[in-house]
Amino acid sequence: MPNHDWYIEKFQDASAIGYRITGRLYHAVSPYQTVEIYQTAEFGNLLVLDGAIMLTEAHEFIYHDMLVHIPLLSHPHPKRVLVIGGGDGGTIREVLRHDTVERADMVEIDEEVVKASRLHLPDLAGQLDDPRVRLKFQDAVEFVREISDEYDVVLVDSTDPIGPGEGLFSSAFYRDVLRALKADGIVAVQSESPFGTKGEVGAIQAKMKAIFPLVRLYWGPMPNYPFGTWTWTYCSKSGREPEIRRPEAAAAIEAEAKYYNRDIHRSAFVLPNFMRKY
């Protein structure tokens, strides 16, 4: 057996997840974090921020389908979308599949993530130059303070609540997002692991429920993250449940998606007992 190299993330000094790598393609230290891209043996390129695995090209499709299509198809006519974080471009790529969308603003704090992704994650970042996209390199916590009644959907594609992502998990930020939404607006956020960061899932839920009239936890597999399962949280300003509002658009997305389908739209909100307590 050859002496292989591995990228192993040791999560909270208790569990580990990793990939065999065949090279490091990118390394930079930005003002915010260390940005690395590795080539894996079997799962395409691997994005790592501050030592935490963000995605592999092989499996990112699940995360992006779940973060984007559930809120966008629950909205009757999403025209203006705000993506917070998401520097790899995968979230924007999925947003642009919705032909109702006229403009997608993306506010990413770290230009270095976009630069690395344009070079080495072209299947994700390839749509960032679409004319409907406006890219801003700025702290989204500051950006949303200035905005009122402007977006149909806000998607928070953040890192974990430590480091540059920390402010994106505060009640003050959630209140600003509520104000930034139009009256029938929806926000979806990545809301951490039901196994690895149990406290976080519950904390996000509690803060959201104090601010939004309707909050629903949903979940799916995410092979790239510790323990392999992830959650997202759907919040509605109008109090409307996350039901499919545009059946034809949902069918069209389903026909092309690798993960999303209309039955999954519903079953993703069915929680196992241990997650009902969060």
Next chain:
Amino acid sequence: MPNHDWYIEKFQDASAIGYRITGRLYHAVSPYQTVEIYQTAEFGNLLVLDGAIMLTEAHEFIYHDMLVHIPLLSHPHPKRVLVIGGGDGGTIREVLRHDTVERADMVEIDEEVVKASRLHLPDLAGQLDDPRVRLKFQDAVEFVREISDEYDVVLVDSTDPIGPGEGLFSSAFYRDVLRALKADGIVAVQSESPFGTKGEVGAIQAKMKAIFPLVRLYWGPMPNYPFGTWTWTYCSKSGREPEIRRPEAAAAIEAEAKYYNRDIHRSAFVLPNFMRKY
């Protein structure tokens, strides 16, 4: 940072999963495999067979809820159950929660697994002495050759299709299981990972569909296994779908289970697009 020890499983020389360990509690080389139990830092004890992680005490509940309660609650009156493999005892523990069950036979090839589990996995193996249980240490492939029309439910709690578990994935074995079942009998098997062993999921489906009138794939999270998601396959001799046949029993199981509930019973069969192709 102290210099910790880790148990890292490198799966198919491409991905890795592991736990920080604080000691090795058991090590034996049986005629079939190497049996080890480690103590982890945060997830209870860890069972490893031939280098492959089988379970941690913290997360085994999902696997056992899914393998047992879905088939048993889809049967109108399961009295006699056969468990194949399952030497740790977790499957028997869940079977015995069903008060219709008069007798549970367990056929495990490797006595060493039961011995290790009785010592170091008492929450799993603690029910193996229940008077309803009959334990046989024998190759289940041979055992089922002799049986006709005897079981209401057969549960195949095997290792992967290499080593001692290999014969439990053959068409010949599945035909013997069909014959061993009563007319309204159900079999459920662990059917591998939708990410790590895609070829296996499809191969099991194809063999089953050639033998059973009704075959349904279902899935759930399994943090202990590579990529964190697992599948099981439900097959019915009568052709009946996996619907809840005993609502009161299902409600009672739901009240105590950490994973299973009646909505999960249904949503576990909702497949994302990439799994519909298997």
